[in-house]
Amino acid sequence: MKHEPIAVPPGDTRDHLIVIGNGMAGCRAVEELLARDPARYRVTIIGAEPLVNYNRIMLSPVLAGEKTFDEIVLNGFDWYADNGITLLSGDPVVAIDRAARTVTSRSGLVLDYDRLLIATGSDPFIIPVPGKDLPGVIGFRDMKDVDHMLAAAERGGSAVVIGGGLLGLEAAHGLSLRGMTVTVLHIMPTLMERQLDEAAGWLLKTALEARGQTILTGADTAEIVGDGRVEAVRLKDGTTIPADLVVMAVGIRPSVALAREAGLDIGRGIRVDDHMVTSDPAILAVGECVEHDGQVYGLVAPLWDMCRALADGLAGRPSGYRPAPTSTKLKVAGLDVFSAGDFSGGDGAEDIVLRDASRGIYKRVVVKEDRIVGAVLYGDTADGNWYFDLLKKGESVGDIRDVLIFGQAFAQGGGQADPRAAVAALSDEAEICGCNGVSKGRVLACIDGGAHSLDAVRSGCKASASCGSCTGIVESLLALRLGGEVEAGPKTLCKCTTFGHDDVRREIVAQAMRSIPEVMQKLHWATPDGCSSCRPALNYYLLCALPGDYIDDQQSRFVNERMHANIQKDGTYSVVPRMWGGLTSPKELRAIADVVEKYNAPMVKVTGGQRLDIFGIRKEDLPAVWADLNAAGMVSGHAYGKSLRTVKTCVGSEWCRFGTQDSTGLGVKIERSTWGSWMPHKFKIAVSGCPRNCAEATIKDFGVVCVDSGYELHVGGNGGIRVRATDLLCKVATEGEALEMCAAFIQLYREEARYLERTAPWIERVGLAYVQSRLLPDAAARAALAGRFFYSQRFSQDDPWAARAAGDAQDIHAPMARFTPVEEMA
Amino acid sequence: MTGDWLDIGWVEEIPLRGSRTVQVDGGDDIAVFRTGDNRVFALLDRCPHKHGRLSQGIVHGGAVACPLHNWRISLATGEALGEDRGCTPTVPVKVSGGRVLLCRAGTLKAAA
Ligand code: SRM
Ligand SMILES: Cc1cc2nc3c(=O)[nH]c(=O)nc-3n(C[C@H](O)[C@H](O)[C@H](O)COP(=O)(O)OP(=O)(O)OC[C@H]3O[C@@H](n4cnc5c(N)ncnc54)[C@H](O)[C@@H]3O)c2cc1C
Ligand code: SF4
Ligand code: FES
Numbered sequence: 001m002k003h004e005p006i007a008v009p010p011g012d013t014r015d016h017l018i019v020i021g022n023g024m025a026g027c028r029a030v031e032e033l034l035a036r037d038p039a040r041y042r043v044t045i046i047g048a049e050p051l052v053n054y055n056r057i058m059l060s061p062v063l064a065g066e067k068t069f070d071e072i073v074l075n076g077f078d079w080y081a082d083n084g085i086t087l088l089s090g091d092p093v094v095a096i097d098r099a100a101r102t103v104t105s106r107s108g109l110v111l112d113y114d115r116l117l118i119a120t121g122s123d124p125f126i127i128p129v130p131g132k133d134l135p136g137v138i139g140f141r142d143m144k145d146v147d148h149m150l151a152a153a154e155r156g157g158s159a160v161v162i163g164g165g166l167l168g169l170e171a172a173h174g175l176s177l178r179g180m181t182v183t184v185l186h187i188m189p190t191l192m193e194r195q196l197d198e199a200a201g202w203l204l205k206t207a208l209e210a211r212g213q214t215i216l217t218g219a220d221t222a223e224i225v226g227d228g229r230v231e232a233v234r235l236k237d238g239t240t241i242p243a244d245l246v247v248m249a250v251g252i253r254p255s256v257a258l259a260r261e262a263g264l265d266i267g268r269g270i271r272v273d274d275h276m277v278t279s280d281p282a283i284l285a286v287g288e289c290v291e292h293d294g295q296v297y298g299l300v301a302p303l304w305d306m307c308r309a310l311a312d313g314l315a316g317r318p319s320g321y322r323p324a325p326t327s328t329k330l331k332v333a334g335l336d337v338f339s340a341g342d343f344s345g346g347d348g349a350e351d352i353v354l355r356d357a358s359r360g361i362y363k364r365v366v367v368k369e370d371r372i373v374g375a376v377l378y379g380d381t382a383d384g385n386w387y388f389d390l391l392k393k394g395e396s397v398g399d400i401r402d403v404l405i406f407g408q409a410f411a412q413g414g415g416q417a418d419p420r421a422a423v424a425a426l427s428d429e430a431e432i433c434g435c436n437g438v439s440k441g442r443v444l445a446c447i448d449g450g451a452h453s454l455d456a457v458r459s460g461c462k463a464s465a466s467c468g469s470c471t472g473i474v475e476s477l478l479a480l481r482l483g484g485e486v487e488a489g490p491k492t493l494c495k496c497t498t499f500g501h502d503d504v505r506r507e508i509v510a511q512a513m514r515s516i517p518e519v520m521q522k523l524h525w526a527t528p529d530g531c532s533s534c535r536p537a538l539n540y541y542l543l544c545a546l547p548g549d550y551i552d553d554q555q556s557r558f559v560n561e562r563m564h565a566n567i568q569k570d571g572t573y574s575v576v577p578r579m580w581g582g583l584t585s586p587k588e589l590r591a592i593a594d595v596v597e598k599y600n601a602p603m604v605k606v607t608g609g610q611r612l613d614i615f616g617i618r619k620e621d622l623p624a625v626w627a628d629l630n631a632a633g634m635v636s637g638h639a640y641g642k643s644l645r646t647v648k649t650c651v652g653s654e655w656c657r658f659g660t661q662d663s664t665g666l667g668v669k670i671e672r673s674t675w676g677s678w679m680p681h682k683f684k685i686a687v688s689g690c691p692r693n694c695a696e697a698t699i700k701d702f703g704v705v706c707v708d709s710g711y712e713l714h715v716g717g718n719g720g721i722r723v724r725a726t727d728l729l730c731k732v733a734t735e736g737e738a739l740e741m742c743a744a745f746i747q748l749y750r751e752e753a754r755y756l757e758r759t760a761p762w763i764e765r766v767g768l769a770y771v772q773s774r775l776l777p778d779a780a781a782r783a784a785l786a787g788r789f790f791y792s793q794r795f796s797q798d799d800p801w802a803a804r805a806a807g808d809a810q811d812i813h814a815p816m817a818r819f820t821p822v823e824e825m826a
Numbered sequence: 827m828t829g830d831w832l833d834i835g836w837v838e839e840i841p842l843r844g845s846r847t848v849q850v851d852g853g854d855d856i857a858v859f860r861t862g863d864n865r866v867f868a869l870l871d872r873c874p875h876k877h878g879r880l881s882q883g884i885v886h887g888g889a890v891a892c893p894l895h896n897w898r899i900s901l902a903t904g905e906a907l908g909e910d911r912g913c914t915p916t917v918p919v920k921v922s923g924g925r926v927l928l929c930r931a932g933t934l935k936a937a938a
Binding site: 527531554571811 | 834835844848853886893
């Protein structure tokens, strides 16, 4: 056996601290120690993994392809060198001799220690079923496991993930993004049951299924089947699921074998006192391998507290570890899940719940004796930190109980003029970065110390340097501290409010608000009657939420929608009557010709949307023009509205030698069913009779391309400055299905896009996969969307021109008074 | 319509947060605005930018957003607000016994 291979600098008489485990807690403990007393110990770190210290939490983003290994390194080789730390990696410790105060590594090194720190973390729990040792069955714990999964994904095929907790779902997400067919087996009835309640677990399951994963709950694994390597997983009920890879993510067990061999006091983990000292005073332990006061841990936040207590002790200023509640976030892009504290209910616990089914939001805050004891948030986790802060401080929420569930911005009412009030109001102890355990006070200190950009804060105090979910808050803190010097802050609807578009919509729906003043009152608008940005948006959000019931405000509509015509630069208007599907008739053409002559319209032209546009009509003449057009059976073409504009068609099978379907007929049907509807932005449709696509359907918001076997439905196209071709939504066989899908798509866009966001940027923001997940797998959900669209159409499909022609709102067309100076002089 | 003030109608004929116009033969229209808190202002109906009809804009607070390119014009001073520079002539106006009265001289001068 080799003994002491490490060259100790001559004259270095410092105590030797050996750390077993080069993971998150071990290295953090050393960092904390260096921060307090850099010269006190000579430090050696021995790690089983052949790597430098990296952020284990971020293995999930590495698997998902969002990060590379280099990006998740916490301390590179230079850190060890700069701090005089000896690193022995890839060589696990196999024995501790407490009497001799030595450790022995697998390669045979024997090292003397004065103090020993055990930070060996956890091992994945492998359920003891037949076949568990087959090649292709792995855990999800370290970089080696990720490499294994990436290699498997490279080969393609199916993966089975056993365990529907945080780890399992992150593994499933990554494998699914990497192209594998993924099945998640979970023994409990709902996913992540330790962090989420039933409702949130169900929402999560639905969302994951919509993304293409198969989730089996109540699934009890009996056996892993395979000849020489894994081939399938068999459940107790006999179901067999083919598998080229099996990931076991059912839980972790503290890694205590070494400590047990050494005769230390072990429970579920290595027992330690408040200063992280084990039953042997020369040996400390920290991280997931320890048991403190009967508790073992599986998240990093409490480990950081342990590391601080440990370093205080080693530096001779003992403080003591106090367990604190923990919170969890799921790191799956696009799925916002947060939980904290205890939400099991029980005696005297009261639930405050907010659900928004259509937007997939669920929030539940559990209150006991006026104090928050737990919170579960799904779909919108922005207020997670605030609830968690209140929970940890045990502050009374009696005063704000009624509005607690709407979140901080709402509950704290005042200070609305400052969009950063929410962050400003957090206490200094409030945890901002859960991954790295950084409090608001520390972020501010770091900014005050000269870190004036997000990157500087990230390298200065590590806040927002890991999973990034707190980036928005850190940006707000920067803005708060540095004023105008930093660009950032959550994007609000306009400067009249601290709420964003989505928040406002959510509140309008949640509180069934009916009018703009009501919204402004309830959401603490900072201006008395809004501005030209928020008023039209609010009017739209109200009409979309409560069609037939909301109170429309004409003064909040842009002039074109108020006048039902397009204003021109000289103050006259243009008039475009509807021509269904671009079809017209002698009678219509005659009526248009008559109008042009009768009102001296200087120009009439064929538009790019297959209609006729009459230009230069004076606002006084509009009602009369409309009356004449109405008499010939024509209605408003809505060429002026944030609404359905035109449905363009080509000739199609009735005449064209290439036509496969009746594109003209279908276009007319679609226009009949969609005209008059108000939208977040203008909306254009086209139907082409074959893939030659003469109607240019693939740059429309909704486009139909007919083919022999049915109809290809395309979405999200846009002309304009930045042309965007459509994405293929799906293919359907019948006209009926095409009409339903069109209505459902429009309604999804109406309900979820932000005002003035056309379908192209909207789809780029939320992703085609999301839109498909809302429209394709679930026929009932699709029918419900279409149903809501047709319901709202009952209120908007009446011709606005007819009412004006009949004498409605004459005031806005006529001057209030006339003044003839000459006459006056006389 | 005699004297120094032109009586143009009842204040209720102008919608809250809205506007009406007064035609001046041989000149530009005058836009008469009524704000959300019931104050009345009159301006030449011509945006200092590219002559948009301010009467067709969205009235909010004490300003109107022009319908053509969304400049915001102060109703009290006619000045463009924010980054934009320009000014529209204002016309003195008052409300008396519920009637809106426009200053004759001001109207002539503005519309000329
Ligand atoms: C009349 C028409 C031009 C024509 O004579 O052919 C026209 C005229 C205007 N277009 Fe257009 N567009 C017309 C077809 C189109 C098309 C072609 C089409 O619909 O198939 C496009 C490209 C397709 C698209 O929308 O993506 C088109 C892309 C735009 C855009 C860019 C949209 C975008 O999202 O980027 C604007 C600007 C906007 O809306 O903000 C625009 C804006 C306008 C406005 C409304 C500008 C305005 O705000 O005053 C013009 C109104 C003129 C008026 O007073 O009538 N127009 N415009 C066409 C009316 C079609 C109809 O019958 O309703
Ligand atoms: C994929 C994944 C995602 C996660 N996501 C989150 C999250 O979002 N939030 C959160 O709070 N937590 C998360 N965790 C948990 C978090 O990573 C752990 O709580 C944390 O890493 C525990 O730190 P530790 O130092 O105790 O153990 P580890 O980081 O595992 O470090 C222990 C190290 O000791 C080494 N070792 C073991 N035995 C020996 C030996 N005999 N000799 C030498 N070295 C040895 C191991 O190889 C390992 O490198 C996640 C974990 C995983 C695997
Ligand atoms: S799209 Fe096809 S069917 Fe329609 S007109 Fe062109 S060639 Fe004919
Ligand atoms: S004309 Fe008024 S903003 Fe351009």
